[in-house]
Each structure stands twice: as C-alpha cells, then as structure tokens.
Amino acid sequence: MPRRNHHRRAEPPSPLGGSQARVESGPAGYDGEQYQVRQIPGARATKTYRCPGCDHEIRPGVAHLVAWPADAIGGAEDRRHWHSGCWNGRGSRGITRRWS
Ligand SMILES: [Zn+2]
Numbered sequence: 001m002p003r004r005n006h007h008r009r010a011e012p013p014s015p016l017g018g019s020q021a022r023v024e025s026g027p028a029g030y031d032g033e034q035y036q037v038r039q040i041p042g043a044r045a046t047k048t049y050r051c052p053g054c055d056h057e058i059r060p061g062v063a064h065l066v067a068w069p070a071d072a073i074g075g076a077e078d079r080r081h082w083h084s085g086c087w088n089g090r091g092s093r094g095i096t097r098r099w100s
Pocket of ligand 1: 051052053054082086
C-alpha cells in the first residue's frame with residue numbers, strides 16, 4: 001500500500017538550527033559590525049581550519065562555526081572558521097559584553 005509522503009511539515013526538525021545563519025556582532029567588537037554565523041556540525045567538518053581566535057587548528061570532525069562579515073555578500077574568502085568557544089569569547093579580550 002502506497003505511502004503518502006507529500007504531507008510535508010511546515011518546519012522540519014533542525015536541532016542544530018539547520019544551515020540558517022544568524023547575525024551577531026563581529027570579533028573586533030566594533031559598533032555596527034555584524035557577522036553572519038553558521039554552525040558547522042562535526043559530521044560536516046571535513047577539513048582542518050585555523051581558528052583566528054586562538055590561532056590553533058580546528059580538526060576535522062570537530063563541531064565549530066564559520067563567520068563572515070554580514071555586508072560581504074557572497075564573500076566566501078572572508079569566511080573564518082572559529083572554535084565555538086573562541087567565537088563566544090571573542091569580545092572578552094577588548095571590551096565587555098554589550099548585549100544583555
Ligand atoms: Zn580557537
């Protein structure tokens with residue numbers, strides 16, 4: 001008996017937020033500097049990257065995130081791969097956190 005699979009859900013489950021990017025303040029903490037941030041699950045991390053936050057490598061298989069200037073449309077060369085913790089702590093070196 002045939003299955004009826006075209007009963008699509010409006011919102012597919014996406015525990016990691018899927019591939020949607022979110023916008024956050026940039027690593028330098030400048031006012032108005034906005035970065036798009038996308039989570040990279042470990043299964044999709046297939047190369048070694050260098051994290052600009054700590055200058056250490058991000059190994060394949062390690063979940064991390066990628067960030068790029070929000071106003072750089074399609075500027076893939078501006079993308080930087082960060083350890084999640086380094087990105088989250090990016091503003092702690094210079095300024096205190098502005099968001100509350
Ligand atoms: Zn790092």
